[in-house]
Amino acid sequence: MAFEEEKKFFESYIREKNLKWSEQRMQILEIFLRNKKHLTADELYRMVKEKFPSVGYSTIYRTLKLLCDCGICSELRLDDGTIRFEHLYRHKHHDHLICLKCGRMVEVVDPEIEKLQERLAKKEGFILERHILLMYGLCPKCQSK
Amino acid sequence: MAFEEEKKFFESYIREKNLKWSEQRMQILEIFLRNKKHLTADELYRMVKEKFPSVGYSTIYRTLKLLCDCGICSELRLDDGTIRFEHLYRHKHHDHLICLKCGRMVEVVDPEIEKLQERLAKKEGFILERHILLMYGLCPKCQSK
DNA sequence: TCCATATTGATATTGAATTTCATTTTCATG
DNA sequence: CATGAAAATGAAATTCAATATCAATATGGA
16 A cells, blocks of 8 residues: 555654554555645544544544654644644655635745745844744735636 | 824724724733733723723723734734734834743844745745734743743 | 614533543453 | 553543623713
């Protein structure tokens, strides 16, 4: 099947933490990765439920937490209060362009912006650890509608 | 008392919307403005409660909503899931530096960063409406501890 | 002053996320 | 393999911030 590398990575993380392998965890990881989009916990739950009707809501949350802990994914808290989970494994840091109409999300990076942020932080004496930049607007398709 | 201008502004907004003036609304506005910090709804509730013990939780939320609607304040959704309300009246747009240790928030702006964001958006065909930039790190005081 | 309408605050409700707990599964060891 | 300690699961209960309900009250134009 697909995503062998990510699965291996997750399995070693689990082992390292003295946790146990489970069919559910692997299924959730696979279905999560199979989706390009940024999913909510509930969306992921529904997708997993299709292939694995007995799965519980808590298992989704628990697994997402593990996936975040080990760096495979991360939470993205949007302006409207929804939380979406994005792929992080072998995805470098990026910011987001988000369409206010259709919700499409584009991942972008601008090294200059990153540098300027560091400069700005230094000016105030802060040592930066991370940042979140969410840019909201209209995507090309939604502009013409 | 203080904040006459903001109160006038709020009163005309209320009138414009065919809503009614109330003592609670004015008290909440005043106590909100008297605080420099970015408050949570609950923190504001407790502060209002001190002067106005009978006030209800819902009135805080309802008034905060009105204040956001008319542009006196705005919601700030932080990384840890908390929502804080910041002053917006006669405060131009700004981004935030947030200390991970003590929670201190510094409001900053860098016109260059703003320009680069526009450029980045244009590259993807987006028309930007707004953005959120939260920079997390350690403030000067917390670095030395 | 009257009265339609908005506001209030106590309480109930919502909904996402988490916890609890009895049962099942995993996996190191014999 | 077979065993058993420890972890994982899923259903149900719980949490908690935010919202809705509703009877009582306040506002403000006529």
